Amino acid sequence: MRILVRNGLILDPDINLQEVGDLWIEDGKVAGIRTASISEGEIPTAEADTILEAEGKWVVPGLIDLHVHFRDPGFEYKEEIHTGCMAAARGGFTTVCCMPNTKPVIDCTDIVKYIDDKAKKANGVNVLSVGSITQGQQGEILADIKGMAELSTKSSELMGKGICAVSEDGRSVMNAKLMLEGIVEARANGLIVFSHTEDENLAGTKIGEELFVARDIMLAKEAGAPIHLCHISTKGSLEIIRKAKEEGLQVTAETGPHYFVYDKTSVNNDGNKKMNPPLRDAEDVEAVIEALKDGTLDAIATDHAPHSSDEKDHGYEKAMNGVVGLETSFAASYTNLVKTGLLTPLELIDKMSCKPAEILGADRGTLAVGKKADLAIIDIQNEFEIKAEDFLSKSKNSPFLGMKVYGKVEYTLVDGKIIYAAQ
DSSP states (O other), X not given: OOEEEEEEEEEEGGGTEEEEEEEEEETTEEEEEEESSOEEEOOOGGGXXXXXXXXXXXXXXXXXXXXXXXXXXXXXXXXXXXXHHHHHHHTTEEEXXXXXXXXXXXXXXXXXXXXXXXXXXXXXXXXXXXXXXXXXXXXXXXXXXXXXXXXXXXXXXXXXXXXXXXXXXXXXXXXXXXHHHHHHHHHHTTOXXXXXXXXXXXXXXXXXXXXXXXXXXXXXXHHTOOEEEOSOOOHXXXXXXXXXXXXXXXXEEEEOHHHHHOOGGGOTTOGGGOOSSOOOOXXXXXXXXXXXXXXXXXXXXXXXXXXXXXXXXXXXXXXXXXXXXXXXXXXXXXXXXXXXXXXXXXXXXXXXXXXXXXXXXXXXXXXXXXXXXXXXXXEEEEEEEOOGGGOOSSOOOOTTTTOEEEEEEEEEEETTEEEEEXX
């Protein structure tokens, strides 16, 4: 299909572009781009099969989420791969990384292949598996990291490895010696470790996060390997990460929108505002925002964690940890970071697309001519309210319900095919 995206504000940090112009898509790739300063490739407008009018809207590389839980296999009543992919597309996400705390755990080739096969039947979102560090996430014996890495999957198409990373997310590898062995094994197979950053004996506490941030940075340094730190939420963790980066260590880190939008005074006994790590103090929120501005935090990830209403609608104390985020991440981030002047448009897209692609080593996160046409067209002008009834996810446990935001995704394309169009 030949698609012309016409007269949109093209935002691509990878090529440092922020200009109104046209994109020509053909054979699944960006075949032409034309703005006031760039004219590359062909744009034979008369030959378009489809014209997408983008005046007043953003045209951005497809968003990439480093941290989702699609619950499949084992917990399909919360989410299935196809519903997770629908939610991703509605949110402008073209690539997602699925954490391993499923049932069975993603710790062997069979489960990776199961997920890959189911994703092929979904809407086209690139679904990449994150393998478990240990068998069954039991923290006793390393999983088959080498076997998972050598598979032929969607992940191997994007980054040359059958899984995109390894992690014990959902829990931590408490044994430091075994964690070090896992980091070494991951490095040997060309993979990065996504650290869960929590001491399970101090679950939910600031010190529990900060201890494991420091520990896993030290272990990665010992192994001479990169490390990616998940869902960072405290000022102390950010100080540790900042110092590690100043030392030149291979450290990257993410946070979620809820950690820069809310502090713990916002809970009000709402089970939809219970997640792990929990909402923190106002000073932590300020530190997260500052870390997004200065680059200490590299990426914004959702930690999309669906639960049924029976698991969330019992007040804060009895609710399970986790919130959905794929369908609200861009709007919450744009409204709270860009409209407020805290980040520039290019800085936001860098943290939601380009930098995640770089962390993964995936050939995505750009609109450069010749690259795969994974992109989103987003209307940033009209205000709308986040409503549960609009979600395509099976679960509705969003902390942002009722919030008025800007940044509605109009279209999402993967490999040059429209996989989502707003109604």
